[in-house]
Amino acid sequence: MSDSWQPSCSPALLKARAALNHHIREFFSAREVLEVEVPILASTFVTDPFVEPVTAHHTGHTYYLQSSPEYAMKRLLAEYRQCIYALTKVFRAGESGSRHNPEFTMLEWYRVGLDDHQLMTEVGDLVAQLIPELAIHKLSYRQWFYRRWQIDPHEISLAELRVLGKSLIEIDDTGLDKDAWLDLLVTHELEPALPVGLTFVHDFPASQAALARIVNDANGTPVARRFEGYLATAPGNAMELANGYWELTCPNEQRRRFARDIARRSALGLPQYPVDEQLLAALAHGLPDCAGVALGVDRLLMRQQGLSRIGEGLSFEFSRA
Amino acid sequence: MATYSINDFRTGLKVMLDGDPCNIVENELVKPGKGQAFNRVKLRNLATGRVWDRTFRGSESLEAADVIDRDMEYLYSDGEFWHFMDPESFDQFAADAKAVADAAKWLREQDKCVVTLFNNAPLVVTPPNHVELEVTETDPGLKGDTAQGGTKPATLSTGAVVKVPLFMNVGDVVRVDTRTGEYLGRASKD
Secondary structure (H helix, E strand, O other): OOOOOOOOOOHHHHHHHHHHHHHHHHHHHHOOOEEOOOOOEEOOOOOOOOOOOEEEEEOOEEEEEOOOOHHHHHHHHHHHOOOEEEEEEEEOOOOOOOOOOOEEEEEEEEEEOOOHHHHHHHHHHHHHHHOOOOOEEEEEHHHHHHHHHOOOOOOOOHHHHHHHHHHHOEEOOOOOOHHHHHHHHHHHHHHHHOOOEEEEEEEEEHHHOOOEOEEEOOOOOEEEEEEEEEEEOOOOOOEEEEEEEEEOOOHHHHHHHHHHHHHHHHHOOOOOOOOOHHHHHHHHHHOOOEEEEEEEHHHHHHHHHOOOOHHHHOOOOHHHO | OOEEEHHHOOOOOEEEEOOEEEEEEEEEEEOOOOOOOEEEEEEEEOOOOOEEEEEEEOOOEEEEOOEEEEEEEEEEEOOOOEEEEOOOOOOEEEEOHHHHHHHHHHOOOOOEEEEEEEOOEEEEEEOOOEEEEEEEEEOOOOOOOOOOOOEEEEEEOOOOEEEEEOOOOOOOEEEEEOOOOEEEEEEOOO
């Protein structure tokens, strides 16, 4: 306990973080993307089945520390229709580990008129400026699974997926659905095997669309125009870095997704939070066609600086906060 | 018996899994940004020594294992059991060959060691990290040969065989690391 007042990172890492933030701001300034600040403390929360809020209290009411600046940024987009970015703290209850801190720094940006593939290129441009000699790879979610096991993750049945999963992962899988098994195969098998560099995986299963639009792919399969960027600086150390969408703009479809999330939370016995009606109103007003992405800045710093734990790059890791 | 939820898991916690007591070696949160949270846990089965890689959901919990480590004094072996005593309570425990395992070759009467008890019976015996034992058998030492490099096998008073420098003789006392079986140096005789 005696030294717990001291910072958990070195002066060199404090400087590296400051330089990273500075670089990000220069990158967007050169591209005429406007920096915005949005509320961290808000009266509503996302409906995501697997994101839990840190709550706060103010004048007798419960508020939620935001897990992402997404909804507020979309309200700005609906009104001002211009490219924006935010470099902000976000919070997720219960997420603590070598790659997770309950409070972390997120870089989120929206590009009006761009789609997911154009935005992947821009993410690659930014990361390549920060990590020397960065190789960039791109493959679809289907190819990712097919190359390893010759299965189509969109078509495979839960029963078949379960047989494959059980042969690789020791788990009590009672009640695990198809998406949970797909996630397990990603985190346990596919992600660690990704090559050194930045790999974009695109065209996610429609069931994992979150706020991405769903479009038929070349096979005629409805897929989510969502991508994930994984960054590896050494074999085996690939880590989820960024999550982007060609954004859903239809308010009715958005309302259905909220309802589906809420039903899922309810079935899982998870608490319910107030739905952001203001986001729905903004979508009804009209969100411009755009693509958006969220990138974990602490993880980018980890890989840039060769850190094995997220806490090493924080001035005070959570146990000292 | 108490239970631990997965969120309470930390290194060193003893839990029951599939009927065996296990020690948690590593616990890592695995959670895609949009996906469900899992914990990837490495556990050492204390009964078999095998390390398990198991994945749990945050909602799961495991029963605590009634496992405690106690400092004890080694008394003697009757050929079938090795007898230990807690120097504070004077409680005596008999450990079988499975519990003593490789520790047997380092145990000298009256030495202190750690006995891991599971449901109050010895499960694992851990010798001290460093022991000092007398050489009882080895080829004669080469006079003046204190140069580095050369080693020869030596049998110690407990029966362990370790590699020692060429100049060591029967009756010399050596210091050995029991975790690696490596010779650390010459010790002064008692």
